[in-house]
Amino acid sequence: MVKITFDKAAKKEFLELIDKEVDEDGMIVEKSNPNQRVVTFDGQEISIDEFGGVKKGSEVFIKNNIVSLMRLLKR
Amino acid sequence: MSIFDKLKKIFHFQGPLINIKFINNSYNNVETKNKPIHYDANTEETLINLDEISPKQKKGIKALIDEHLNERTNKILQKETQDFFNDLHSYDKKNDSQILTFFQKIIPPSDFEALEASLYLRNVFKNQARIGNQAEREKVKKIKFDIIQAFGERGRNISNLCTSGYFEGFLKPLYNVVSKKDFNDLYEMIVGKAALALFVHEKMSSRDITSEITRKLNISIKYGIKSIHIHGIGVQNIEKIKGCLRKQEKFFNFFKQKIHEENNILIMILILK
DSSP states (O other), X not given: OOOEEXXXXXXXXXXXXTTEEEOTTSBEEESSOTTOBOXXXXXXXXXXXXXXXXXXXXXXXXXXXXXXXXXXXXX | OOHHHHHHHHHTOOSOOOEEEEEOTTSSOGXXXXXXXXXXXXXXXXXXXXXXXXXXXXXHHHHHHHHHHHSTTOEEEEHHHHHHHHHHHHOOGGGGHHHHHXXXXXXXXXXXXXXXXXXXXXXXXXXXXXXXXXXXXXXXXXXXXXXXXXXXXXXXXXXXXXXXTHIIIIXXXXXXXXXXXXXXXXXXXXXXXXXXXXXXXXXXXHHHHHHHHHHHHHHHHTTTOOEEEEEEESHHHHHHXXXXXXXXXXXXXXXXXXXEEETTEXXXXXXXX
16 A cells, blocks of 8 residues: 655745645644634634644645544544 | 566666655765665665655655555655654564453543553663663653643643553552542542642752642642652652652651662652641
8 A cells, every 4th residue: 555654844845736725823724714724524613733644635634642532543 | 567667667767666666865875965866785775765756756766655644554754754664563462462351441531542552661661671672762752742742731731640550559449449429520630739749850950849849739639639749750850869869858858768779760658747
């Protein structure tokens, strides 16, 4: 199976690839609509610092947090 | 055509394509500077430098990412998050399944989640004590931070109590001997108000320690509990507790003291005389 990851320092460049950017509060938003913040699979907004990855068509965001990852594992 | 074949075509790349990792020019590998793609034989990763790709290559990668993520189980994670996720995936819950099964229907769902995460923390902490390297120590800190971030002070209390064995050693036997109402009240006192135990950390002074002991005892006395456990992990915290005992002799004369110290962990039981 193909494994794709990104380096911590390249978060912004990766986000650009999936048409997202970071607003002035450090939160991840849609490039096409900067007022729309993206959410995690459990409905929370997510900052660039918390950003751990994406799944499902770049629409589901994952936090780099043990609790988030445990919830992801259960899904 | 597989994802790898498509990537090879986009980059005219003949090297191995195993694990793909997106980087930028700040990446610590001179071989990747000014190159859009490079295979790192040490890490067995194909590094794609997003600062060096052409607009056409960017378009090709975007399409590949979409294709990859369209598969329900696929994800793209930050490298450290991926490692963390793999570790979590391989964590054997067998040893902790009894305690999880016991508490699942007894404690609130968010406390249960905090307990699950804390049991994993305990597992990592034991490994860190065994292996003793900086990476493992950092991992322990990160997991603890994550638990507190997700669950606040309650999460901190649960992780402290869990790593010190209070769930199976105290709360579980307690549940079996008191009524449901009494258990819920005591549980709230121990977990919610953290009354039963004090976990000394590096930022605490002697005065902080004694005032926390007093505060916690004032809560637990209402429930008929006249004792408190003081925990210190690591040379610094142990020395802090011992220093406090010396400086605040008068205060500690009000208690019977039992001290157990082993493997850089100190547990002191104070019982009001």
